[in-house]
Amino acid sequence: MAKDEGKQAQAEVPVRAEGQGRIALNARYLLDYLKGKEGMVVMAVNIETSPAVFRHGGSPLVVIMPMYVQW
Numbered sequence: 001m002a003k004d005e006g007k008q009a010q011a012e013v014p015v016r017a018e019g020q021g022r023i024a025l026n027a028r029y030l031l032d033y034l035k036g037k038e039g040m041v042v043m044a045v046n047i048e049t050s051p052a053v054f055r056h057g058g059s060p061l062v063v064i065m066p067m068y069v070q071w
Contacts, residue, residue, distance in 0.1 A: 023048045024069040033062055 023045050033054060034041065042055040054062045 021045065021048055022071070023052060024067040025052060025064050026067055029064050033064065 037056050039057070044053045044055075045051075049066060051063045051065050054064065
């Protein structure tokens, strides 16, 4: 679920995961990165406080820093 200035959004996407966990990312940064991409986008995360690394096809790696949230 994403929250921004009192607005909320929630989306479900198909995921193939190795392990379990969760991470909070700025929805605007994530949506900007995903815009216009088709096919598989790979996301790698070590722990919830480490950066999320994204890869799509032959494009350069993109890093999005996590946000601090109290679960």
